[in-house]
Amino acid sequence: MLEAADLRCERGGRVLFERLSFRLGAGEFLRVSGANGSGKTSLLRVLCGLLTPSRGSVRWKGEPVAALREEYARQLVYLGHAPAVKGDLTAEENLSIACTLAGVAASRDAVKSALARFALPDDVPVRRLSQGQRRRAALARLALSGGVPLWLLDEPFAALDAEGIERLGALLSGHAEKGGAIVFTTHQDPGFAATRTLELA
Amino acid sequence: MLAAARCVVYRDLLLALRRRGDVAVALLFFVIVASLFPLGIGAEPNLLRSIAPGVIWVAALLSSMLSLGRLFAADYDDGTLEQMLLGAAPLGVVAAAKAFAHWLVAGLPLVAIAPLIALQYDLGAGLWGILALSLLVGTPVLSLLGAVGAALTLGLRGGGVLLSLLVLPLYVPVLIMGAGAVEMAAAGLGGGGQLLVLGAMLVLAAAFAPWAIAAALRISLE
Numbered sequence: 001m002l003e004a005a006d007l008r009c010e011r012g013g014r015v016l017f018e019r020l021s022f023r024l025g026a027g028e029f030l031r032v033s034g035a036n037g038s039g040k041t042s043l044l045r046v047l048c049g050l051l052t053p054s055r056g057s058v059r060w061k062g063e064p065v066a067a068l069r070e071e072y073a074r075q076l077v078y079l080g081h082a083p084a085v086k087g088d089l090t091a092e093e094n095l096s097i098a099c100t101l102a103g104v105a106a107s108r109d110a111v112k113s114a115l116a117r118f119a120l121p122d123d124v125p126v127r128r129l130s131q132g133q134r135r136r137a138a139l140a141r142l143a144l145s146g147g148v149p150l151w152l153l154d155e156p157f158a159a160l161d162a163e164g165i166e167r168l169g170a171l172l173s174g175h176a177e178k179g180g181a182i183v184f185t186t187h188q189d190p191g192f193a194a195t196r197t198l199e200l201a
Numbered sequence: 202m203l204a205a206a207r208c209v210v211y212r213d214l215l216l217a218l219r220r221r222g223d224v225a226v227a228l229l230f231f232v233i234v235a236s237l238f239p240l241g242i243g244a245e246p247n248l249l250r251s252i253a254p255g256v257i258w259v260a261a262l263l264s265s266m267l268s269l270g271r272l273f274a275a276d277y278d279d280g281t282l283e284q285m286l287l288g289a290a291p292l293g294v295v296a297a298a299k300a301f302a303h304w305l306v307a308g309l310p311l312v313a314i315a316p317l318i319a320l321q322y323d324l325g326a327g328l329w330g331i332l333a334l335s336l337l338v339g340t341p342v343l344s345l346l347g348a349v350g351a352a353l354t355l356g357l358r359g360g361g362v363l364l365s366l367l368v369l370p371l372y373v374p375v376l377i378m379g380a381g382a383v384e385m386a387a388a389g390l391g392g393g394g395q396l397l398v399l400g401a402m403l404v405l406a407a408a409f410a411p412w413a414i415a416a417a418l419r420i421s422l423e
Binding site: 043048049050051052069070073074076078080081082083084085086087088091097098100101102103125 | 289
């Protein structure tokens with residue numbers, strides 16, 4: 001489904017990676033690991049189309065993503081380093097707004113049950129929640145994005161407790177079983193087998 | 202697409218509601234700046250009447266610019282702007298919705314309060330209408346042009362000062378036409394011509410600015 005060909009990325013005059021190619025099919029996990037500053041986040045940003053690679057291209061089902069734009073954006077969920085939640089809004093408001101903007105239909109009940117799945121209070125401004133809970137508020141979107149084939153997750157396990165990691169792991173495995181593709185970066189051992197690993201040096 | 206635009210406007214209004222202080226600051230700034238001139242210049246009715254349109258418009262301009270810095274910066278910091286770039290709707294639509302929400306929060310209140318300010322300048326009641334009308338047509342242009350500048354200076358160090366340098370010259374035509382409309386009406390010539398030019402500016406800005414904002418956001422987020 002997702003294909004990266006001969007990617008090269010430069011940030012601030014430094015080459016982060018070059019000649020990077022891979023293919024990712026349905027039901028596959030790709031775990032990207034590497035030291036701090038090795039370009040994991042940049043790679044994910046290139047894959048989702050936020051960053052233009054200095055060489056090479058990313059293709060989705062054979063089409064270059066730069067040409068697809070919103071068409072491609074509808075097929076992916078990208079959860080970046082920042083949790084992408086508004087501190088002044090409640091987890092419920094954050095989640096339903098995020099889903100509307102992503103073009104994912106989510107009823108009020110669906111939003112509530114997704115939040116319950118991540119054990120989040122739905123009527124407290126996210127600002128008052130802890131770091132880990134804020135992370136959960138962002139990740140709750142995955143519970144509603146089952147129909148979106150490609151998940152690109154930047155450090156999804158960071159700041160989560162053991163129970164949260166387990167929940168997220170189950171969610172990821174479930175998505176892969178249903179034929180989704182997942183790319184994620186992590187330092188820690190996620191506790192489940194990724195189909196493939198990519199080590200950035 | 203419309204759902205996304207509605208959602209962005211709803212979101213920004215909700216955020217403004219949760220942070221009422223920020224909205225009040227811009228509005229108070231407008232009132233205070235516009236009130237300083239009569240205090241500084243003295244109560245000479247003819248002089249005040251003749252400077253009123255220009256001063257009120259300049260105050261509106263500055264007040265509208267005051268809140269521009271936050272337009273994208275807050276969303277940029279917490280990562281929600283990235284999500285908008287990866288949204289299902291074209292970025293131009295989202296950008297237009299953001300500019301519209303900015304106008305609702307920072308422009309529309311000025312229109313409502315301007316007649317009250319005009320009172321301080323002994324501006325005839327007959328001119329309140331045209332003053333409010335010129336602001337009604339002109340302030341959305343300020344929000345649209347300002348959003349382009351805000352998107353361009355996003356994430357830069359000292360972006361706030363740069364933003365004013367970038368945006369204020371672009372505001373000049375709006376200022377000339379807006380204040381001109383009221384002056385013409387005060388001279389008994391009718392400000393219709395200037396209002397029509399302002400309207401044309403609004404149409405042009407509404408048609409092109411959203412795409413410029415979108416392009417600037419893509420560059421700023423690289």
